[in-house]
Amino acid sequence: xIRIIIAEDQLLLRGALAALLSLEDDIEVVAEANDGLEAxxxxxxHKPNVLVTDIEMPKYSGIEVAQKLKRENSNIRILIVTTFAxxxxxxxxxxxxxxxxxxxxxxxxxxxxxxxxxxxxxxVIAPELSQASWVLPDSLNDREREILRLAEAGKTNKQxxxxxxxxxxxxxxxxxxxxxxxxxxxRIEAFRTARENGWL
Amino acid sequence: xIRIIIAEDQLLLRGALAALLSLEDDIEVVAEANDGLEAxxxxxxHKPNVLVTDIEMPKYSGIEVAQKLKRENSNIRILIVTTFAxxxxxxxxxxxxxxxxxxxxxxxxxxxxxxxxxxxxxxVIAPELSQASWVLPDSLNDREREILRLAEAGKTNKQxxxxxxxxxxxxxxxxxxxxxxxxxxxRIEAFRTARENGWL
DNA sequence: TTTCATTGATGACATATGTCACTACATTTT
DNA sequence: AAAATGTAGTGACATATGTCATCAATGAAA
Numbered sequence: 001x002i003r004i005i006i007a008e009d010q011l012l013l014r015g016a017l018a019a020l021l022s023l024e025d026d027i028e029v030v031a032e033a034n035d036g037l038e039a040x041x042x043x044x045x046h047k048p049n050v051l052v053t054d055i056e057m058p059k060y061s062g063i064e065v066a067q068k069l070k071r072e073n074s075n076i077r078i079l080i081v082t083t084f085a086x087x088x089x090x091x092x093x094x095x096x097x098x099x100x101x102x103x104x105x106x107x108x109x110x111x112x113x114x115x116x117x118x119x120x121x122x123x124v125i126a127p128e129l130s131q132a133s134w135v136l137p138d139s140l141n142d143r144e145r146e147i148l149r150l151a152e153a154g155k156t157n158k159q160x161x162x163x164x165x166x167x168x169x170x171x172x173x174x175x176x177x178x179x180x181x182x183x184x185x186x187r188i189e190a191f192r193t194a195r196e197n198g199w200l
Numbered sequence: 201x202i203r204i205i206i207a208e209d210q211l212l213l214r215g216a217l218a219a220l221l222s223l224e225d226d227i228e229v230v231a232e233a234n235d236g237l238e239a240x241x242x243x244x245x246h247k248p249n250v251l252v253t254d255i256e257m258p259k260y261s262g263i264e265v266a267q268k269l270k271r272e273n274s275n276i277r278i279l280i281v282t283t284f285a286x287x288x289x290x291x292x293x294x295x296x297x298x299x300x301x302x303x304x305x306x307x308x309x310x311x312x313x314x315x316x317x318x319x320x321x322x323x324v325i326a327p328e329l330s331q332a333s334w335v336l337p338d339s340l341n342d343r344e345r346e347i348l349r350l351a352e353a354g355k356t357n358k359q360x361x362x363x364x365x366x367x368x369x370x371x372x373x374x375x376x377x378x379x380x381x382x383x384x385x386x387r388i389e390a391f392r393t394a395r396e397n398g399w400l
Numbered sequence: 401t402t403t404c405a406t407t408g409a410t411g412a413c414a415t416a417t418g419t420c421a422c423t424a425c426a427t428t429t430t
Numbered sequence: 431a432a433a434a435t436g437t438a439g440t441g442a443c444a445t446a447t448g449t450c451a452t453c454a455a456t457g458a459a460a
Contacts, residue, residue: 010283010304012311016216083210104210111212143407154389156446170408176448186416186448188388189354343437356416370438376418386446387417 002119005031005046007039007053007062008081013104017052017081020108027115036060040068043076050119055082055089063089066096077118081111085128088198100124140199144178147171149200152191202319205231205246207239207253207262208281213304217252217281220308227315236260240268243276250319255282255289263289266296277318281311285328288398300324340399344378347371349400352391 004021006029008014018029030046033039037059043051051069053062060068066078079100080093090101100118102110103126114124140148143164150160161171175187184190194200204221206229208214218229230246233239237259243251251269253262260268266278279300280293290301300318302310303326314324340348343364350360361371375387384390394400 011307012281012304013213013216015308016213016220019219020216081212104212107211108215141406151388154384154386154392156386158446167409169410172446172448173408173450176450179448184354186354186356188352192354341436358416367439369440372416372418373420373439374437376420379418385418 002027002050002115003030003046003048004028004050004052004115004119005033005039005042005048007033007036007051007057007065009034009054009057017111021052021112021115024112024115027112034058036062036065039065043069043074048076050077050079050115052079052081052115055080055084055093063092063096063098066093066098070097077121079114079118079124084198085126086196086198087129090125090129090198092198101129102126103128139181140178140194144174144181145194145200147174148178148187148191148194151175151187152195152200202227202250202315203230203246203248204228204250204252204315204319205233205239205242205248207233207236207251207257207265209234209254209257217311221252221312221315224312224315227312234258236262236265239265243269243274248276250277250279250315252279252281252315255280255284255293263292263296263298266293266298270297277321279314279318279324284398285326286396286398287329290325290329290398292398301329302326303328339381340378340394344374344381345394345400347374348378348387348391348394351375351387352395352400 004027006014006017006021008017014032018032021027022029030048031042033042035058039051039053040060051065053065055062062080062082069076069078077100078098079102080098081102081104082089083104085103093101100114100123102114102124106126117124146164147160150163155163157168157171157175161168164171175190179185179187179190182190182193184193191200204227206214206217206221208217214232218232221227222229230248231242233242235258239251239253240260251265253265255262262280262282269276269278277300278298279302280298281302281304282289283304285303293301300314300323302314302324306326317324346364347360350363355363357368357371357375361368364371375390379385379387379390382390382393384393391400
């Protein structure tokens with residue numbers, strides 16, 4: 001029997017996933033979490049074999065949960081079920097020891113099959129991601145990432161420089177550098193590209 | 201018996217919604233659509249009582265589908281189930297004759313109850329929205345909207361002016377005006393605010 | 401220890417953005 | 431017909447943004 005926990009903040013989908021997976025003879029849903037923090041607590045409590053989780057959730061993202069579990073040398077298997085086919089997400093997920101990554105645009109059959117594969121030590125990657133767009137490596141550094149995030153929030157260079165205790169000129173330099181790395185010709189293109197690739 | 205069609209592009213959620221609603225004795229799922237266009241075709245074919253639909257879908261959005269149905273004087277009831285609590289969406293949905301608007305973060309019980317209410321001629325609005333709706337009226341005009349959309353895509357004023365056959369100065373004037381209306385101090389804040397309110 | 405990479409800074413420059421007052425014209429309203 | 435409204439434009443101005451070459455301090459690697 002494969003014991004699983006489901007972490008997903010959309011109640012409707014969470015309930016549905018639980019219902020669908022409970023129908024399988026070899027799968028038992030032992031708990032459901034509404035956010036990353038709750039997921040961690042429930043995992044410690046129930047020691048399931050597999051965590052089926054969304055990425056974008058309150059408290060901790062699915063990727064952060066995976067990172068924490070890895071740091072604790074947990075031997076739980078993780079299957080991420082997300083809307084976003086973002087190369088950067090997949091990259092970080094794999095680095096965090098995640099062995100399953102599928103999209104919400106798959107069938108319930110594929111979902112339960114993925115749970116089984118992951119539970120038995122296998123790897124499942126959504127076909128949309130397995131080949132495509134590896135091409136761009138994330139070359140942004142932390143400063144560039146921070147600055148892009150603030151730019152995305154509508155901050156001016158001056159506000160960014162105050163927030164990060166940097167000079168106005170330095171902020172502009174980092175932004176220029178980020179734009180070059182991303183092939184963007186202004187800050188808006190830059191943070192959009194970074195966001196779409198899952199680098200923010 | 202309430203005959204319904206479900207339109208939702210995420211396969212997993214669509215299947216789950218269908219499964220959940222099929223469990224109810226008084227509800228029958230007669231078809232499922234993957235996008236707005238398919239939904240319209242299936243409605244003509246099956247003449248269901250209620251359309252349960254997402255907003256953000258390929259081909260036509262749920263709101264566009266509602267608008268087309270209204271123009272054809274269809275007497276189908278529409279229940280929108282969406283992730284987004286955006287006042288502007290709700291506003292446009294109501295203008296299109298939609299009588300149900302709930303969030304994906306509700307329970308399956310509330311969902312089936314909402315279907316019944318809408319089917320019998322009632323109205324259901326997510327509580328998160330029923331108050332917030334009239335906070336800010338959407339005072340943007342079409343030009344401002346277009347320009348904000350292009351700005352959001354990372355276009356410069358010059359590119360926008362070429363795309364819309366306007367003068368550079370005119371584009372800047374519209375942008376300034378939009379920023380004033382939205383209480384924003386630059387284009388990024390402007391299109392973010394507009395987007396969050398569902399005005400783009 | 402010398403070299404190298406990283407991180408942050410400066411200054412000068414061109415271009416883009418945002419602000420405002422005012423104009424012009426066509427279409428509605430009154 | 432006169433007034434109001436909507437749509438687009440001009441010009442002048444200040445500030446923000448993006449580009450580059452160059453410099454300095456620090457810490458890690460050779």
